[in-house]
Amino acid sequence: AAPLYRDASAPVEARVRDLLGRMTLREKAAQMAQIERTVASPRALTELGAGSVLNAGGSAPRDRASPADWAAMVDGMQRHALASRLGVPILYGTDAVHGHNNVYGATVFPHNVGIGATRDTELARRIGEATALEVRATGIHWTFAPCVAVCRDPRWGRCYESYSEDPEIVRSMTTIVSGLQGQPPADHPHGYPFLASVRENVLACAKHFVGDGGTDKGVNEGNAICSYEDLEAIHMTPYPDCIAQGVATVMASYSKWNGEPLHSSRYLLTDVLKGKLGFKGFVISDWEGIDRLCEPQQPRGSDYRYCIAQSVNAGMDMIMIPHRFEKFLEDIVFLVETGEIPMSRIDDAVERILRVKFISGVFEHPFSDQSLLDTVGCKEHRLLAREAVCKSLVLLKNGKDQKAPFLPLAKNAKRILVAGTHADDIGYQCGGWTIAWHGDSGKITLGTSILEAVQESMGVQTEVVYEKCPTEATIENGDFSYAVVVVGEVPYAEWTGDRTDLGIPFNGSELITRVASKIPTLVIVISGRPLVIESQVLEKIEALVAAWLPGSECTGITDCLFGDHDFIGTLPVTWYRSVDQLPINAGDANYDPLFPVGYGLKMFQS
Numbered sequence: 001a002a003p004l005y006r007d008a009s010a011p012v013e014a015r016v017r018d019l020l021g022r023m024t025l026r027e028k029a030a031q032m033a034q035i036e037r038t039v040a041s042p043r044a045l046t047e048l049g050a051g052s053v054l055n056a057g058g059s060a061p062r063d064r065a066s067p068a069d070w071a072a073m074v075d076g077m078q079r080h081a082l083a084s085r086l087g088v089p090i091l092y093g094t095d096a097v098h099g100h101n102n103v104y105g106a107t108v109f110p111h112n113v114g115i116g117a118t119r120d121t122e123l124a125r126r127i128g129e130a131t132a133l134e135v136r137a138t139g140i141h142w143t144f145a146p147c148v149a150v151c152r153d154p155r156w157g158r159c160y161e162s163y164s165e166d167p168e169i170v171r172s173m174t175t176i177v178s179g180l181q182g183q184p185p186a187d188h189p190h191g192y193p194f195l196a197s198v199r200e201n202v203l204a205c206a207k208h209f210v211g212d213g214g215t216d217k218g219v220n221e222g223n224a225i226c227s228y229e230d231l232e233a234i235h236m237t238p239y240p241d242c243i244a245q246g247v248a249t250v251m252a253s254y255s256k257w258n259g260e261p262l263h264s265s266r267y268l269l270t271d272v273l274k275g276k277l278g279f280k281g282f283v284i285s286d287w288e289g290i291d292r293l294c295e296p297q298q299p300r301g302s303d304y305r306y307c308i309a310q311s312v313n314a315g316m317d318m319i320m321i322p323h324r325f326e327k328f329l330e331d332i333v334f335l336v337e338t339g340e341i342p343m344s345r346i347d348d349a350v351e352r353i354l355r356v357k358f359i360s361g362v363f364e365h366p367f368s369d370q371s372l373l374d375t376v377g378c379k380e381h382r383l384l385a386r387e388a389v390c391k392s393l394v395l396l397k398n399g400k401d402q403k404a405p406f407l408p409l410a411k412n413a414k415r416i417l418v419a420g421t422h423a424d425d426i427g428y429q430c431g432g433w434t435i436a437w438h439g440d441s442g443k444i445t446l447g448t449s450i451l452e453a454v455q456e457s458m459g460v461q462t463e464v465v466y467e468k469c470p471t472e473a474t475i476e477n478g479d480f481s482y483a484v485v486v487v488g489e490v491p492y493a494e495w496t497g498d499r500t501d502l503g504i505p506f507n508g509s510e511l512i513t514r515v516a517s518k519i520p521t522l523v524i525v526i527s528g529r530p531l532v533i534e535s536q537v538l539e540k541i542e543a544l545v546a547a548w549l550p551g552s553e554c555t556g557i558t559d560c561l562f563g564d565h566d567f568i569g570t571l572p573v574t575w576y577r578s579v580d581q582l583p584i585n586a587g588d589a590n591y592d593p594l595f596p597v598g599y600g601l602k603m604f605q606s
């Protein structure tokens with residue numbers, strides 16, 4: 001008879017115990033390893049039995065790989081895994097953090113800060129559903145999302161991955177977990193990982209536990225200096241909601257709390273997350289997160305055994321190694337054999353990993369489902385992304401006086417100017433974590449730029465003049481009814497986005513002033529965070545819209561500009577006056593921002 005763990009009708013915990021009981025120490029240790037796709041060899045998967053594979057941001061089967069290419073890659077790895085002694089399938093994980101953003105042609109949704117601006121929790125869930133389908137279409141089981149950071153300082157290079165500085169807004173947006181994984185039944189056991197359908201849902205990952213958005217001065221991977229009460233009230237708030245929805249995995253933060261690295265915090269990973277909050281899925285490290293526990297890091301992870309022992313004993317269940325798999329195996333087996341890591345800790349970690357694998361359905365359905373391929377970038381998902389863009393926009397100024405609103409723009413104007421570095425750049429409007437890890441400029445994937453959306457919106461009698469950097473002659477003699485100037489930040493990710501100078505890049509303020517001095521001007525800011533807008537610049541322009549990082553479907557912007565839809569977005573983060581104010585958050589004493597959290601105008605008085 002087939003071994004119990006292969007019996008899909010057996011209770012999950014019985015299958016876990018049965019399989020665990022058959023595994024050698026090396027096989028258990030291998031299940032705790034997540035390796036990068038470029039080192040996921042037949043030896044690693046079949047002989048050594050690695051538990052999981054990921055692709056780093058931008059690591060793809062080939063340039064502009066098709067969904068079928070991705071699915072073939074993952075299925076190939078799975079076949080090797082199933083050929084291992086006990087045939088334990090892998091879980092393949094990727095950063096699908098605003099759609100399936102590594103995949104050319106996938107729908108790219110607004111980054112989290114824009115979704116926070118919508119305050120639309122049902123929209124967040126629907127985005128999760130659509131993203132799950134596109135991820136499953138490529139054979140992938142698991143996304144390292146949602147990031148539920150509560151970003152308290154916009155100098156942080158990852159603030160756009162945070163829904164808001166307000167923990168309550170972030171908590172409300174965790175509905176994306178139910179979108180990604182499916183909605184657990186009312187009687188679902190608390191803290192237990194959940195997946196509704198192996199065909200249409202993916203495992204989620206609440207990250208980065210805990211306090212990633214609260215580091216001193218917003219330094220990426222820095223140190224959150226605060227009381228436990230503040231850590232709990234501000235940064236931990238979204239986790240109980242993710243856990244209540246059966247989130248399958250949690251990723252530990254690179255950052256520290258009062259000097260203690262999260263990756264080796266037994267108190268936070270075990271006593272709080274697994275104990276107090278009752279989390280029963282598994283905790284994964286960040287990329288080389290345990291290597292960072294050994295300072296100096298050179299040679300990288302200088303005392304790797306020390307790193308492994310500190311982290312695993314603190315409660316880390318899976319290690320995103322991602323390259324030195326065999327070194328990891330050697331070291332962790334040595335540490336157990338010498339009693340440094342108790343076998344009970346290994347068994348607890350592997351139990352959690354196997355539990356997630358059994359509830360994910362990957363034992364019964366290890367391979368991709370080709371019938372889903374057409375969902376990648378499909379019309380329905382692009383319409384959903386367009387709706388999200390429209391709802392994410394925040395109208396910060398509309399007319400130099402209330403009685404003369406500037407928006408909606410006239411569709412039948414004779415001649416208009418579209419200008420700025422971000423008017424016609426799909427890469428810029430998508431931001432980081434898109435195709436390439438840090439993102440890029442240009443036509444990096446399929447989508448509609450703001451210029452294209454404007455051109456498609458105007459009547460035939462309107463001439464749309466586009467100049468990225470308009471000349472004085474154009475501005476002086478253009479005879480334009482109005483100008484749309486689109487400026488903002490270039491894409492960035494993680495520490496490449498850490499910035500203390502938060503003015504509009506490329507001399508954006510100077511461009512705005514040149515145009516607005518002669519032509520009635522709407523400014524659209526494409527950015528992962530509020531940027532400094534000097535008062536004399538703000539006075540000169542007729543209207544100002546914060547568009548955040550809207551993604552591939554910028555028709556959602558013209559849907560508002562021309563009045564088909566009203567603006568509903570409100571600020572999820574404080575729009576500060578100057579960097580000297582930072583950090584500045586709603587609730588602070590003497591809170592005196594340019595625009596407060598919650599601010600957002602409408603065109604049509606409701």
Ligand SMILES: OC[C@@H]1[C@@H](O)[C@H](O)[C@@H](O)c2nc(-c3ccccc3)cn21
Binds near residue numbers: 055056057095144494
């Ligand atoms: O992509 C996997 C994870 C992602 O889920 C985390 O949110 C993020 O902190 C992260 N940084 C790296 C990473 C960091 C340095 C070099 C190479 C990769 C990898 N990752």
